[in-house]
Amino acid sequence: GQNIDQPTEMTATEGAIVQINCTYQTSGFNGLFWYQQHAGEAPTFLSYNVLDGLEEKGRFSSFLSRSKGYSYLLLKELQMKDSASYLCAVWMDQTGANNLFFGTGTRLTVIP
Amino acid sequence: GAVVSQHPSRVICKSGTSVKIECRSLDFQATTMFWYRQFPKQSLMLMATSNEGSKATYEQGVEKDKFLINHASLTLSTLTVTSAHPEDSSFYICSARERRTSYEQYFGPGTRLTVT
Numbered sequence: 001g002q003n004i005d006q007p008t009e010m011t012a013t014e015g016a017i018v019q020i021n022c023t024y025q026t027s028g029f030n031g032l033f034w035y036q037q038h039a040g041e042a043p044t045f046l047s048y049n050v051l052d053g054l055e056e057k058g059r060f061s062s063f064l065s066r067s068k069g070y071s072y073l074l075l076k077e078l079q080m081k082d083s084a085s086y087l088c089a090v091w092m093d094q095t096g097a098n099n100l101f102f103g104t105g106t107r108l109t110v111i112p
Numbered sequence: 113g114a115v116v117s118q119h120p121s122r123v124i125c126k127s128g129t130s131v132k133i134e135c136r137s138l139d140f141q142a143t144t145m146f147w148y149r150q151f152p153k154q155s156l157m158l159m160a161t162s163n164e165g166s167k168a169t170y171e172q173g174v175e176k177d178k179f180l181i182n183h184a185s186l187t188l189s190t191l192t193v194t195s196a197h198p199e200d201s202s203f204y205i206c207s208a209r210e211r212r213t214s215y216e217q218y219f220g221p222g223t224r225l226t227v228t
Contacts, residue, residue, distance in 0.1 A: 030215070031215055033215075040203070040222070040224070041221065041222065042205055042219040042220055042221050042222050043156070043205075043219050044219075045216075048215060050215075085155075087155055087156065089156075091215060099146070099158060099161055100146070100158070100207075100217055101158060102148075102155045102156040102157070102158075103155060104154070104155050105154070105155040107153070
């Protein structure tokens with residue numbers, strides 16, 4: 001099975017930095033994704049980590065520690081449009097099939 | 113990038129009726145398609161995985177006789193919610209993967225189902 005946890009809600013100020021954590025307990029781990037989802041829309045891909053370490057992509061960075069079952073998404077220079085839900089998803093190998101399982105999601109509110 | 117479409121985007125139906133949702137990969141062949149359900153303020157829950165030409169694999173707790181999935185071609189999968197009830201009202205999202213070992217999964221825009 002899988003157990004993927006994130007904080008439910010976070011609030012941060014425009015221009016600041018925010019870190020969204022994700023912990024997981026899974027079997028057959030094949031990678032971890034972060035997605036952004038605005039209300040009523042489909043998730044959009046942000047990052048993919050399969051090796052330990054930090055992946056940086058513009059204002060967004062994602063970190064993974066496989067031994068600790070831990071990841072975080074770092075958002076810098078926050079903008080109002082960054083207000084959205086951020087979903088941590090683990091790619092698992094289950095009985096030969098690779099499937100994506102999502103965490104509970106973190107609703108981020110950026111305030112002026 | 114790869115595009116996945118869903119139709120309809122919104123649908124309202126009466127209790128007891130059935131409704132079909134289509135998911136299409138527009139510019140690639142999807143060997144595997146996934147169906148998710150998302151209730152308000154909750155995350156996506158995987159309902160089932162379908163591979164072209166074979167029966168769908170359902171997650172625990174998802175009734176295969178109620179949620180019929182067909183993946184008859186490499187570009188189309190359908191989800192039929194049979195005998196819909198108000199508790200089936202949800203946001204249904206499909207996604208598609210081009211190759212079974214590829215990690216890239218492309219999401220459709222979702223379908224908002226309301227059962228009255």
